[in-house]
Amino acid sequence: MAFKFEDLRVWQISLNLSNEVDILAKGFPKIELFSLTTQIKKAADSVNLNIAEGCMGQSKAEFSRFLTYSVRSGLEVVSCLFMALSRKYISEPQFKKLYDEYESLCKMISKLKSSL
Numbered sequence: 001m002a003f004k005f006e007d008l009r010v011w012q013i014s015l016n017l018s019n020e021v022d023i024l025a026k027g028f029p030k031i032e033l034f035s036l037t038t039q040i041k042k043a044a045d046s047v048n049l050n051i052a053e054g055c056m057g058q059s060k061a062e063f064s065r066f067l068t069y070s071v072r073s074g075l076e077v078v079s080c081l082f083m084a085l086s087r088k089y090i091s092e093p094q095f096k097k098l099y100d101e102y103e104s105l106c107k108m109i110s111k112l113k114s115s116l
Helices: 009-025 036-055 060-086 092-115
Strands: none
Touching: 009 036, 009 060, 009 092, 036 060, 036 092, 060 092
């Protein structure tokens, strides 16, 4: 693989989750197109993009900073999931699946950050 981040399991998982969120958000009502739909998709993409960007940085401190951004974006996805559930755009099983996956991913990212 050409880029270092491609080998990171957290990056691979975040890419898959970003794609899952994209598919999920396509089912949101059209009224949410420029609000919750956009927000959850941007947050999910941001998890992945911050891992990649930070990984190619010049220092461990810089990578750590980007991993913090990545976790924060993961938390933003979870908050958006709560909103989607409360507005009845997603089912409880859809919510639970992604909630659990983002919880696991955020823990993995935090462990990676601690290991730097």
